Amino acid sequence: MFKYLARRLALLIVVVLGVTLMTFSLMHLAPGDPAEMIAMARYGLDNLTVEDIEQIRVEESLDSPVSVQYLCWLRHTLHGDFGCSLITGDPVMEEILTRAPATFKLALAALLISMLIGIPAGIIAAARQSSIFDYLAMTGALLAASVPNFWLGLLLILLFSLTLGWLPVFGYGGLRCIILPALTLGAGLAAITTRLTRSSMLEVLQQDYITTARSKGLPEARVMYNHALKNAFIPLITVIGLQLGHLLEGTVIVESIFAWPGLGKLLVDSIFARDFSMIQGCVLFFGVVFVLVNLLVDIIYMYLDPRIRFEREF
Amino acid sequence: MSLLSIRNLTTVFHAKEGEIRACNNIDLDIAVGKSVGIIGETGCGKSVLGMSILRLLPRNVTTSGEIWYKNQNLLTLTANQLEKIRGTEIALLPQSPSTSLNPVIKTGLQITEGLQIHRKMKPSTARRQALEMLRILHLPVPEKKYQEYPHQMSGGMKQRILAAISITGQPSLLIADEPTKGLDAVLRAQVVELLQQLIRETGASLLLITHDLKVAARLCDEIGVMYAGEVIERGPAQKVLTEPEHHYTKGLLASLPDMGLCPIPGSSPSLLNQTTGCKFYPRCSARQEACRINPVPLQMCNGCYVRCLYSA
Numbered sequence: 001m002f003k004y005l006a007r008r009l010a011l012l013i014v015v016v017l018g019v020t021l022m023t024f025s026l027m028h029l030a031p032g033d034p035a036e037m038i039a040m041a042r043y044g045l046d047n048l049t050v051e052d053i054e055q056i057r058v059e060e061s062l063d064s065p066v067s068v069q070y071l072c073w074l075r076h077t078l079h080g081d082f083g084c085s086l087i088t089g090d091p092v093m094e095e096i097l098t099r100a101p102a103t104f105k106l107a108l109a110a111l112l113i114s115m116l117i118g119i120p121a122g123i124i125a126a127a128r129q130s131s132i133f134d135y136l137a138m139t140g141a142l143l144a145a146s147v148p149n150f151w152l153g154l155l156l157i158l159l160f161s162l163t164l165g166w167l168p169v170f171g172y173g174g175l176r177c178i179i180l181p182a183l184t185l186g187a188g189l190a191a192i193t194t195r196l197t198r199s200s201m202l203e204v205l206q207q208d209y210i211t212t213a214r215s216k217g218l219p220e221a222r223v224m225y226n227h228a229l230k231n232a233f234i235p236l237i238t239v240i241g242l243q244l245g246h247l248l249e250g251t252v253i254v255e256s257i258f259a260w261p262g263l264g265k266l267l268v269d270s271i272f273a274r275d276f277s278m279i280q281g282c283v284l285f286f287g288v289v290f291v292l293v294n295l296l297v298d299i300i301y302m303y304l305d306p307r308i309r310f311e312r313e314f
Numbered sequence: 315m316s317l318l319s320i321r322n323l324t325t326v327f328h329a330k331e332g333e334i335r336a337c338n339n340i341d342l343d344i345a346v347g348k349s350v351g352i353i354g355e356t357g358c359g360k361s362v363l364g365m366s367i368l369r370l371l372p373r374n375v376t377t378s379g380e381i382w383y384k385n386q387n388l389l390t391l392t393a394n395q396l397e398k399i400r401g402t403e404i405a406l407l408p409q410s411p412s413t414s415l416n417p418v419i420k421t422g423l424q425i426t427e428g429l430q431i432h433r434k435m436k437p438s439t440a441r442r443q444a445l446e447m448l449r450i451l452h453l454p455v456p457e458k459k460y461q462e463y464p465h466q467m468s469g470g471m472k473q474r475i476l477a478a479i480s481i482t483g484q485p486s487l488l489i490a491d492e493p494t495k496g497l498d499a500v501l502r503a504q505v506v507e508l509l510q511q512l513i514r515e516t517g518a519s520l521l522l523i524t525h526d527l528k529v530a531a532r533l534c535d536e537i538g539v540m541y542a543g544e545v546i547e548r549g550p551a552q553k554v555l556t557e558p559e560h561h562y563t564k565g566l567l568a569s570l571p572d573m574g575l576c577p578i579p580g581s582s583p584s585l586l587n588q589t590t591g592c593k594f595y596p597r598c599s600a601r602q603e604a605c606r607i608n609p610v611p612l613q614m615c616n617g618c619y620v621r622c623l624y625s626a
């Protein structure tokens with residue numbers, strides 16, 4: 001078990017380094033001269049002078065070789081210094097940390113909603129295969145997976161906020177505000193979770209150990225929840241973990257629709273403002289969170305599957 | 315007195331290709347404390363017969379006929395009543411030890427959970443009883459194995475755990491489904507010993523489903539031979555295995571390595587779209603025109619029930 005964790009951690013370091021390299025390359029792969037772009041963001045297109053650009057090039061050490069620049073940037077980044085916003089001049093790290101909780105709240109709420117809908121729906125669909133419940137769950141999942149979330153978000157606002165007046169159109173704070181954005185963000189994941197729970201359960205229910213469990217005279221509910229679900233969770237948790245990354249991605253759109261003051265909205269705003277250091281910071285942050293979520297999934301995996309937990313003994 | 319009486323049992327799988335009659339009009343009796351063996355080749359419906367008794371078959375299967383156990387027809391019981399029979403009255407020793415234990419649940423719990431539910435046993439009592447069973451079954455260091463997961467054990471140990479699961483509820487009937495399938499000679503001998511011990515310790519009746527005639531010979535008082543979903547010969551083990559009446563049983567014995575290794579020509583028929591006459595007709599050396607046309611009844615003949623018009 002310890003060996004497994006150690007290996008995962010070692011791998012994590014490599015992946016995080018890769019993420020930093022990619023993020024750093026973004027700046028240099030983007031068309032145009034970075035110094036010019038920084039100058040443009042700082043002084044505006046009309047007041048641009050060659051002297052300003054050259055001054056920025058020296059200030060930001062953009063004249064040294066790329067590898068040196070990367071190592072220098074990496075050193076700062078590893079110390080938690082992501083640089084300053086090109087627009088406001090505030091430290092990027094500070095801004096990200098103030099915005100992050102809102103995004104995490106939204107993502108976790110969406111994850112919770114998707115699991116609360118998807119897992120029971122998938123179990124019922126598998127337990128009553130080819131019944132009306134199964135067809136309903138599968139049709140619902142197909143719809144939820146096909147609907148783009150910007151459209152779903154607007155539709156939900158139209159129904160629950162404008163027509164029924166139950167929930168606020170947008171805003172931050174309080175449980176009522178989070179329901180619509182979380183539902184919008186979680187719908188797609190709920191669909192995937194439903195389908196995956198169903199197929200995973202159906203597969204497990206055919207296994208010999210399920211017959212053994214039934215032959216012991218266990219009530220069907222216990223066979224389902226204790227014997228089948230525990231096994232079905234193993235593939236399920238992998239996909240949910242991977243999907244969590246896509247949830248973060250989805251926050252970019254959903255936060256914009258609902259004016260949610262999180263990282264997704266920060267990223268979009270920074271892109272429109274050409275605030276390169278902020279974009280870089282956000283992308284790096286998303287990348288690292290993604291990697292950490294995967295580590296978390298592996299740890300949960302280990303808890304669920306004793307074959308991994310006891311690997312060291314064999 | 316019969317513990318279990320099967321009458322006209324017919325089990326049909328509804329597949330895309332049509333109806334598959336895995337068991338066809340089967341009659342079988344198992345007396346208290348006796349061992350009955352069902353032998354036959356792969357795919358003759360013998361495992362389905364065992365599964366039909368406990369109603370463990372998938373949903374696309376219909377079972378008709380009657381299965382009487384202690385004055386209850388198992389085929390008409392509700393799911394709730396059936397749960398009370400499974401494990402504590404009739405237990406199953408499943409086919410493949412490597413896949414029949416749940417990989418994510420500790421073995422100890424897999425042994426005791428049925429008892430805790432049916433007998434309302436306290437966890438400590440159930441644990442003591444399970445450990446006692448494991449000790450009787452000669453499992454090394456039972457306290458340690460009790461805490462382990464199936465993947466930490468060898469095949470033989472898993473078989474013992476499954477054996478413990480099947481007898482901890484003290485069933486009156488044990489159905490052993492191909493317990494020696496895929497095992498090497500040493501393990502096979504161990505399993506036979508294990509089964510002998512199980513029936514000795516518990517006094518239970520045994521329904522042994524196997525394709526291994528030697529195992530059947532060592533364990534069973536009575537033997538039923540199945541071919542293409544039908545019981546074609548049934549009688550005392552000694553008689554069936556030494557002086558069989560049906561031509562198929564004869565062929566089966568002649569195909570054993572120490573009896574000359576002389577296989578029956580042809581292969582067993584598909585269970586789909588069955589013919590009306592004798593199922594063994596195309597392969598039988600003594601066939602007559604009459605065999606092909608009408609269904610052949612199970613008749614008494616020299617102390618055996620035989621489904622053959624021209625038995626020797």
